[in-house]
Amino acid sequence: MHAFAGPEYIKGHGTQNDFVILPDPDGELELTEHRVRALCDRQRGLGADGVLRVIRAANLPDAPADVAGDVWFMDYRNADGSIAEMCGNGVRVFARYLVESGLAEPGELPVGTRAGIRPVRTHDDGRVTVEMGQAKIFGESDTAVSGQVFSGVAVDVGNPHLACVGDHDLDALDLETAPPHDEHLFPDGVNVEFVRPLGGDEVRMRVHERGVGETRSCGTGTVAATAAALHAAGQMTGRRIVYVPGGTVEVEITADGSTLTGPAVLVGGGRLDAGWWQNP
Numbered sequence: 001m002h003a004f005a006g007p008e009y010i011k012g013h014g015t016q017n018d019f020v021i022l023p024d025p026d027g028e029l030e031l032t033e034h035r036v037r038a039l040c041d042r043q044r045g046l047g048a049d050g051v052l053r054v055i056r057a058a059n060l061p062d063a064p065a066d067v068a069g070d071v072w073f074m075d076y077r078n079a080d081g082s083i084a085e086m087c088g089n090g091v092r093v094f095a096r097y098l099v100e101s102g103l104a105e106p107g108e109l110p111v112g113t114r115a116g117i118r119p120v121r122t123h124d125d126g127r128v129t130v131e132m133g134q135a136k137i138f139g140e141s142d143t144a145v146s147g148q149v150f151s152g153v154a155v156d157v158g159n160p161h162l163a164c165v166g167d168h169d170l171d172a173l174d175l176e177t178a179p180p181h182d183e184h185l186f187p188d189g190v191n192v193e194f195v196r197p198l199g200g201d202e203v204r205m206r207v208h209e210r211g212v213g214e215t216r217s218c219g220t221g222t223v224a225a226t227a228a229a230l231h232a233a234g235q236m237t238g239r240r241i242v243y244v245p246g247g248t249v250e251v252e253i254t255a256d257g258s259t260l261t262g263p264a265v266l267v268g269g270g271r272l273d274a275g276w277w278q279n280p
């Protein structure tokens with residue numbers, strides 16, 4: 001067996017939320033939780049916050065019925081191997097890969113996700129805009145970090161979030177472990193954002209992601225943070241520049257939905273070793 005004769009991979013990131021991209025249009029890879037965990041492991045694998053499998057929707061058994069079979073589908077997995085409905089930074093990097101690899105034309109293109117179709121626009125400056133759908137506030141809850149209680153709002157962005165807005169000292173937060181959450185409100189777990197308004201339309205955010213841990217950015221989290229910051233300011237719609245540890249994104253919330261705009265970087269790629277893939 002030749003070394004590196006295993007599956008092709010590409011590494012990319014969106015504001016340093018990083019991913020392993022696995023092209024697999026016909027769904028031939030057996031993408032087990034064990035392999036996802038190994039791929040994402042920063043010592044024994046490639047290292048990433050998640051995996052984005054590139055597959056035609058027709059070849060993924062659990063693709064939503066409203067996603068046409070010929071649409072490129074982002075089969076997203078968290079670093080712990082779990083499946084999540086949506087990944088905002090991931091969709092930007094996924095779209096960048098489709099265009100750079102010639103699988104899609106630049107400009108407008110649909111991306112299939114478990115939260116449904118997400119229309120994407122690629123820009124000449126390397127940024128990508130994603131239509132993220134409605135950010136729905138569906139309750140209030142709280143969590144505790146470093147001995148301090150934080151109150152927040154539950155926000156559905158296709159995946160679940162608890163966004164805690166306040167004059168928080170974000171740098172003092174220890175996010176090494178998952179903040180506790182209300183398992184009745186969040187039966188499938190939750191992504192937890194800590195959001196500090198900076199005045200005007202700017203906010204700063206740190207995040208502990210479900211299935212990953214603290215990440216340098218969370219795209220759906222920045223949408224949840226914006227919805228929560230607008231709610232705290234008594235507004236239903238508006239725009240926020242969101243500063244995350246890995247960079248800056250722009251979020252717009254309108255009556256019809258939300259958009260996320262930010263960078264999408266492809267770092268490089270190659271082939272996995274076939275032996276490693278068989279026994280990661």
Ligand SMILES: N[C@H](CCC[C@H](N)C(=O)O)C(=O)O
Nearest residue numbers: 084087088089159210219220
């Ligand atoms: N950890 C999230 C999925 C990835 C979200 C994040 N990476 C993003 O960019 O939206 C969850 O389990 O819902």
